[in-house]
Each structure stands twice: as C-alpha cells, then as structure tokens.
Amino acid sequence: MRYHRFEKNLPFTDAEFERRLALVRAAMDRAGIEVLFVTDPSNMAWITGYDGWSFYVHQGVLVFHDADPVWWGRNQDANGAVRTVWMGDDRVIGYADNYVQSTERHPMDDLAQRLIGMGLGTTRLGVEMENYYFSARAYMALHDALPGAKLIDATALVNWQRGIKSDEELVYMRKAAAISEKIVDGLMERVEPGVPKNEVVAEIQRDAIMGIDDDWGDYASIVPLLPSGSDAAAPHLTWDGRPFQKGEATFFEISGCYRRYHAPFCRTIFLGEPPDIFRSAEAALVEGLEAGLDAARAGNRARDIAEALAAPLERAGIERGARCGYPIGLSYPPDWGERTISLRAEDETILEPGMTFHFMPGLWMSDWGLEITESILITENGAAECFCDRPRKMYVKP
Amino acid sequence: MRYHRFEKNLPFTDAEFERRLALVRAAMDRAGIEVLFVTDPSNMAWITGYDGWSFYVHQGVLVFHDADPVWWGRNQDANGAVRTVWMGDDRVIGYADNYVQSTERHPMDDLAQRLIGMGLGTTRLGVEMENYYFSARAYMALHDALPGAKLIDATALVNWQRGIKSDEELVYMRKAAAISEKIVDGLMERVEPGVPKNEVVAEIQRDAIMGIDDDWGDYASIVPLLPSGSDAAAPHLTWDGRPFQKGEATFFEISGCYRRYHAPFCRTIFLGEPPDIFRSAEAALVEGLEAGLDAARAGNRARDIAEALAAPLERAGIERGARCGYPIGLSYPPDWGERTISLRAEDETILEPGMTFHFMPGLWMSDWGLEITESILITENGAAECFCDRPRKMYVKP
Numbered sequence: 030m031r032y033h034r035f036e037k038n039l040p041f042t043d044a045e046f047e048r049r050l051a052l053v054r055a056a057m058d059r060a061g062i063e064v065l066f067v068t069d070p071s072n073m074a075w076i077t078g079y080d081g082w083s084f085y086v087h088q089g090v091l092v093f094h095d096a097d098p099v100w101w102g103r104n105q106d107a108n109g110a111v112r113t114v115w116m117g118d119d120r121v122i123g124y125a126d127n128y129v130q131s132t133e134r135h136p137m138d139d140l141a142q143r144l145i146g147m148g149l150g151t152t153r154l155g156v157e158m159e160n161y162y163f164s165a166r167a168y169m170a171l172h173d174a175l176p177g178a179k180l181i182d183a184t185a186l187v188n189w190q191r192g193i194k195s196d197e198e199l200v201y202m203r204k205a206a207a208i209s210e211k212i213v214d215g216l217m218e219r220v221e222p223g224v225p226k227n228e229v230v231a232e233i234q235r236d237a238i239m240g241i242d243d244d245w246g247d248y249a250s251i252v253p254l255l256p257s258g259s260d261a262a263a264p265h266l267t268w269d270g271r272p273f274q275k276g277e278a279t280f281f282e283i284s285g286c287y288r289r290y291h292a293p294f295c296r297t298i299f300l301g302e303p304p305d306i307f308r309s310a311e312a313a314l315v316e317g318l319e320a321g322l323d324a325a326r327a328g329n330r331a332r333d334i335a336e337a338l339a340a341p342l343e344r345a346g347i348e349r350g351a352r353c354g355y356p357i358g359l360s361y362p363p364d365w366g367e368r369t370i371s372l373r374a375e376d377e378t379i380l381e382p383g384m385t386f387h388f389m390p391g392l393w394m395s396d397w398g399l400e401i402t403e404s405i406l407i408t409e410n411g412a413a414e415c416f417c418d419r420p421r422k423m424y425v426k427p
Numbered sequence: 428m429r430y431h432r433f434e435k436n437l438p439f440t441d442a443e444f445e446r447r448l449a450l451v452r453a454a455m456d457r458a459g460i461e462v463l464f465v466t467d468p469s470n471m472a473w474i475t476g477y478d479g480w481s482f483y484v485h486q487g488v489l490v491f492h493d494a495d496p497v498w499w500g501r502n503q504d505a506n507g508a509v510r511t512v513w514m515g516d517d518r519v520i521g522y523a524d525n526y527v528q529s530t531e532r533h534p535m536d537d538l539a540q541r542l543i544g545m546g547l548g549t550t551r552l553g554v555e556m557e558n559y560y561f562s563a564r565a566y567m568a569l570h571d572a573l574p575g576a577k578l579i580d581a582t583a584l585v586n587w588q589r590g591i592k593s594d595e596e597l598v599y600m601r602k603a604a605a606i607s608e609k610i611v612d613g614l615m616e617r618v619e620p621g622v623p624k625n626e627v628v629a630e631i632q633r634d635a636i637m638g639i640d641d642d643w644g645d646y647a648s649i650v651p652l653l654p655s656g657s658d659a660a661a662p663h664l665t666w667d668g669r670p671f672q673k674g675e676a677t678f679f680e681i682s683g684c685y686r687r688y689h690a691p692f693c694r695t696i697f698l699g700e701p702p703d704i705f706r707s708a709e710a711a712l713v714e715g716l717e718a719g720l721d722a723a724r725a726g727n728r729a730r731d732i733a734e735a736l737a738a739p740l741e742r743a744g745i746e747r748g749a750r751c752g753y754p755i756g757l758s759y760p761p762d763w764g765e766r767t768i769s770l771r772a773e774d775e776t777i778l779e780p781g782m783t784f785h786f787m788p789g790l791w792m793s794d795w796g797l798e799i800t801e802s803i804l805i806t807e808n809g810a811a812e813c814f815c816d817r818p819r820k821m822y823v824k825p
Contacts, residue, residue, distance in 0.1 A: 270643030
C-alpha cells in the first residue's frame with residue numbers, strides 16, 4: 030500500500046503506468062542497465078506522472094528493476110512531486126537549495142550520495158547523455174562522485190518505448206488535435222493585412238489555453254512560429270509587432286496541447302493573389318503529402334514516407350534538404366518531437382500501428398516558405414489517419 | 428564593410444554590441460581561452476542578436492579575439508541567423524540536416540571539422556559545460572573530434588558579463604515591467620471563485636503578448652505559475668482546469684517580456700478572509716522585502732539582501748530554505764534567471780549599479796504558499812529601484 034499525503038489527479042490509469050514501467054525495465058535489461066537515471070522531463074512524466082516547470086534545475090527519476098521509481102530533485106519541487114507522481118511519498122527525495130546553480134557544489138554530488146546510501150555505488154547506471162537536461166558538467170560530476178559505478182549511455186532508451194501510443198494516450202492526442210483545429214480556424218478569421226502579428230499570436234495563445242469546453246489547454250512545448258514573406262525561409266523565427274501584408278505568405282506552425290500531449294499542425298495563409306511559384310509548390314506539396322500518407326502504413330519503413338513525398342516535389346524542381354517528420358506525443362519544452370525516428374531517406378525504422386508522427390514537409394526556400402503538414406497515426410490497416418481535419422491546401426485570402 | 432543580404436531589425440546599436448564583445452573577449456583573455464563556443468541561447472542572442480526557437484537542435488556562436496563571431500547551426504536555421512545577427516552573412520555557417528537527432532553522426536563532428544578547417548584544431552576552446560544546450564554527448568563528441576584542442580570550462584563566462592545592464596537594456600526591462608503590471612492588474616480583475624484557472628492563464632498570455640501599444644509582447648521564458656491552496660507549497664506547478672475557490676490563496680508568478688528581456692513579478696490573491704497565519708506571514712514578508720530592498724545597495728553583498736530578509740521572517744517563526752533571488756535580463760526558456768549570483772547567505776558577490784535581480788522570497792510551506800516579489804535595479808546611490816509599481820501586499824478579494 031503506497032502512502033500518499035495528497036489527493037492525486039493522475040492523468041493515466043495504474044495499468045497504463047505499469048505498462049510503461051514494464052517496457053522501460055525490459056529495455057534496461059536488454060541494455061545491461063541495473064538503474065536508470067532519467068532526466069528528460071518528458072520521460073520523467075511518462076514514467077511517473079510528474080508535471081511541473083522545474084526542469085531548469087537538475088532533477089530526475091531513478092528506475093529500478095525491483096522497486097518503484099524514485100523522483101529526485103530540488104527540495105521545493107519535491108512538494109510538486111508528492112502531488113503529481115503515482116509512487117508513494119517515500120519515493121520522493123529532495124536536495125538542499127544551496128545546490129541550485131552553485132559555484133561550490135553540484136546536485137549530482139547529492140544524487141551520488143543517495144545512490145551510495147542505497148548500496149548502489151557500483152551499479153551499472155544508465156544516463157541520458159544526449160538530453161537538454163543532463164549537462165556536460167552534470168555527467169562529469171556524477172562520473173567523479175561515483176567512481177565505482179559504470180555509466181552507460183541510455184540516450185532515448187525511454188523515448189523509444191514511448192513510440193507506440195496506448196488508447197489512453199490517443200484520447201489525449203485527439204483532444205490536442207481538436208485544439209489545433211480551433212487555433213487554425215481562428216487564424217483564418219483573424220489574419221488580415223495590417224493586423225500586427227503579435228495580436229494574432231495573443232489570440233492563438235488564448236485559444237490554445239482556453240481549450241474546448243472541459244478540455245483545458247496546456248502550454249505547447251514550442252511557441253507559435255509564423256514567419257512571413259522572405260522570413261518564411263527561416264522556419265524558427267518567432268513573432269514581432271509588424272503587420273501582415275498583402276502579397277505575402279505566412280506559415281503558421283502551432284500545436285494544441287492537452288495534458289502535455291501535442292498534435293502539431295501547420296497551414297500557410299497567402300494574403301492576395303499567390304504567384305505561380307506558390308501555386309505550383311502547393312500542388313506538388315499536396316501531392317507529396319498524399320503520397321506520403323499512403324506510404325505511412327504499418328510494415329513500411331520511415332524512409333518510405335520520405336521517398337513518397339520527395340518524388341512529386343522533385344518533379345516540380347523542389348529539393349528539400351531536411352527530414353520531413355518526427356514522432357510526437359507527450360513533451361516538454363524546448364521540443365515537441367520524441368527524438369527517435371526521423372522521416373528521412375536513411376531511416377529504416379519499421380512503422381507500427383499506434384506510432385504517431387508530425388508529417389512535416391516544410392518548404393524553406395531562399396526567400397519564401399510554405400508549410401502544409403499533418404499529425405498522423407499509423408493504423409492497423411491502410412493509410413495513416415490524420416488527427417486534424419482541415420483542408421490540405423494553402424489558404425488564400427484575396 | 429559587412430555584407431548583409433537582408434534588412435535587419437537589430438534590437439541594439441552597434442556600440443552596444445561592441446561593448447558586449449569587448450567584455451567577453453576580456454573575460455576570455457583572463458581565462459586563457461582563444462576561441463569561445465557559446466551554446467546558451469541567451470548568450471548567443473546577447474552577443475550577436477540571434478533570435479529564433481531553434482535551440483532544440485545543436486547550435487552555437489564562436490567568439491574570436493581577432494575576428495567577428497561566427498554563428499553555427501542547422502542549415503535551415505542559418506536562414507534565420509542571416510536575418511537576425513549583426514555579423515556579415517559570411518559569418519553564418521549551417522550544417523546538413525541529417526546531423527539532426529541522428530543515431531549515426533553528431534553535429535559536433537561538423538563543428539570540429541569547421542574549426543580544423545580554420546586552423547584551430549589545437550586551440551584553447553572554451554565550452555559552457557553547465558548549460559541546457561550543451562549535452563554530455565555533445566561534449567564527448569567535440570572532445571573526441573578535436574583531439575588536439577584543449578577544452579576549457581567556460582560555464583557562465585558570458586553570463587557574468589551580462590550582469591550590469593546598459594541603458595539600452597534597461598529601456599527594454601522597463602517595457603517588460605509595464606507588461607508585468609498589466610498582467611497583474613488583469614489578474615486582480617479576473618480571479619474569482621468558480622473561474623477555471625486555465626481561463627485566467629489564457630487571458631494572462633493574451634495580455635502578455637498583446638503588450639502595450641507599440642511595445643509588442645514576446646514570450647516569457649517560463650509559463651505562468653499559479654498554484655492554489657495546498658498546491659501553493661509547490662512553486663513550479665502549472666495550471667489545470669479547476670476553478671479558483673473561496674478560502675484559498677493563489678500565487679501568480681509571471682513576467683512580461685519585451686524582445687527577450689524580462690521583469691518577473693509575483694503577487695498572491697486570497698479569495699475570502701485570510702486566516703491569521705497568512706496575515707502574519709504577509710506582515711513579516713513585507714517587512715523582509717523592505718529590509719532587503721534597503722540592503723540592496725551598490726557596495727553591499729548579495730548575502731546582505733538575504734540576511735536582511737531573513738531577520739523579520741525568523742522573528743515570525745518562518746524559516747525559508749531557498750535562495751531569495753537571482754539576476755534577470757535577457758533570457759530564453761527554460762529559465763529567466765542569469766545563473767550567476769544567488770541571493771543567499773553564502774554568496775559574497777558585491778552589488779554594482781546596473782545589476783538587476785528578481786528579489787524572490789517565495790514562502791513555500793508544507794501546505795500553503797505566499798509570494799510577494801519585486802524585480803529590482805541596483806542604483807548608484809540609495810536603495811534598490813523596483814521595476815514594477817504595484818502595492819507590495821497580499822491582494823484580498825473578500
């Protein structure tokens with residue numbers, strides 16, 4: 030019986046958390062890992078339910094083969110952990126505040142002492158070497174403080190387990206997709222020549238967080254991106270206060286978010302009469318998207334989607350250098366991708382039912398850009414299912 | 428003469444960027460660093476003007492003693508760099524897209540080859556070991572690919588140069604503060620028993636991004652935090668769809684943001700009649716804040732603020748374990764602090780005119796919380812100046 034001081038509002042059933050833990054433990058076993066230290070906040074949340082904007086300080090979840098996970102982090106955030114994780118309160122450990130951004134001591138020293146105290150000073154410890162929240166210094170500090178342990182690179186070990194979504198997760202992604210649709214509908218209404226971009230973003234953010242009825246909106250892991258005209262060559266510029274202009278295309282990359290689950294969606298709005306270059310790019314892109322959706326079938330490979338997309342684009346003389354998609358689901362800033370599969374020619378991963386991707390063939394040319402994308406679900410049979418249901422085209426407001 | 432293909436909308440004068448570069452080069456000199464590789468997006472922006480949500484892939488700025496900095500990142504983001512940095516277009520280098528989240532190659536291999544190509548394969552290279560955007564794997568990959576180089580820890584080297592704000596920066600921080608005031612005014616109007624929390628956050632985000640007149644709002648580096656009742660023990664919980672309730676205190680930690688500059692501000696709203704414990708905590712906290720503001724003088728130390736705050740709190744029987752503030756200014760997610768000074772008993776840093784802090788003595792007790800904070804400027808003479816001008820008290824709506 031687990032002791033909980035606070036009533037919990039867990040996002041998933043016990044069975045779902047047990048499913049996840051079993052997957053992680055099996056992957057640890059295959060990798061020869063006795064204890065896994067998970068620092069990716071998305072992985073932490075997926076395994077334990079932990080939710081809070083505390084990832085700007087060092088924290089993590091320890092996964093064991095034979096005991097419940099332990100949440101470890103800053104003392105003040107342990108208060109958030111006992112309120113959000115499924116484990117008992119005794120599985121939550123806080124470290125003293127003077128470890129935070131100290132020039133004298135590192136939080137990994139505390140973690141190492143905890144592990145040694147548990148008799149795990151010589152364990153085979155998995156760490157996520159490629160993660161925003163496990164710095165080079167953190168690795169060095171942990172390495173030095175645990176001289177008897179063997180540190181094993183467990184980058185993306187948990188991320189790979191997240192690839193196939195459960196029915197419970199798909200419910201959340203559909204709610205996120207409904208919010209994405211609401212945002213795009215609002216854009217079509219509001220974007221007009223002369224309207225400052227930040228005003229449109231203000232309404233996007235309001236729509237996103239209001240959500241739909243009882244399905245309240247969470248913060249997306251990336252802010253809205255909406256470069257216009259020549260700036261649309263650059264996919265990751267954010268907004269400013271300049272007005273939308275007639276004769277320019279703006280693409281909007283947005284995502285609704287429901288309890289940390291995302292369904293990214295991009296559409297482009299052209300104000301005025303699009304020149305031929307846009308019309309022909311649109312035609313080739315839509316043809317490529319439809320070919321890619323048809324190739325996005327269980328049993329095919331990730332690269333098949335990329336190659337199906339590329340053919341009509343090449344016929345139109347458009348060469349994309351970039352991958353055309355990535356897996357999506359639960360995420361925290363700064364990225365809403367899962368950082369495992371990439372939809373590109375060199376990725377041979379076999380597609381399986383329940384995998385979800387942002388099929389994202391953005392065109393970023395030297396002085397213009399066009400984005401029409403779909404968040405998709407690989408199904409048991411047949412082509413991929415799109416989470417959002419909006420016209421697959423460049424929107425034009427004459 | 429620098430060649431720029433695009434018209435730029437640089438946020439600062441040439442003189443300001445020159446001031447910054449001179450400070451960084453002097454610090455590099457003191458640390459024996461020949462080339463500095465800056466990966467903190469805040470440092471990248473502060474040195475070059477670069478602005479974009481691209482920090483979820485590897486990127487950075489190389490600083491040299493005798494040549495303009497080089498922006499290095501993903502090919503598609505080089506399009507954003509040539510539009511936002513002050514250097515010439517030939518100082519922007521992109522790497523191929525198949526380095527992104529690849530299981531076969533690491534972007535640091537590309538960076539190493541670039542450095543070798545510049546004749547810098549054996550340089551003394553500064554790297555930011557403690558940063559979200561320089562992973563353990565990135566360090567190992569760079570280390571292995573540059574066997575002749577000496578990697579030197581340059582954690583916070585640039586951050587320390589950012590501490591004293593220029594007049595140009597203070598203009599932006601005051602604009603951010605005006606947005607913070609607008610947000611808090613909106614909260615006082617909107618927070619009522621029965622209103623779902625996400626609806627209030629939706630309006631906060633709308634207010635923040637609408638900005639004030641022509642001063643358009645940017646995204647803050649942390650989302651609004653607003654735990655209520657017992658959850659207010661946990662400072663970093665985000666929102667959900669539950670309604671505000673009579674008899675509960677909610678603290679709001681928010682920040683306006685103007686061109687990436689922040690002025691964080693926290694106020695607490697009690698709905699109903701606050702119990703004595705809140706009233707006495709409020710009195711002690713306000714007394715502590717005022718003592719701290721008086722101690723926040725040029726020539727005093729960081730610790731003096733913390734100690735001035737602690738005295739009245741201790742008299743009221745309140746022991747805080749946490750630091751009570753940190754420097755603020757330009758920032759990118761996931762943190763709006765500068766990660767240098769901490770306002771706590773062990774920090775002996777001398778306060779200087781132009782330094783800016785979030786004086787943040789949050790009280791997070793076992794089952795309640797109270798936040799009343801100020802963003803402050805250390806002045807030439809006298810006590811600190813507060814960026815925001817709102818009553819320093821717990822707001823009560825009976």
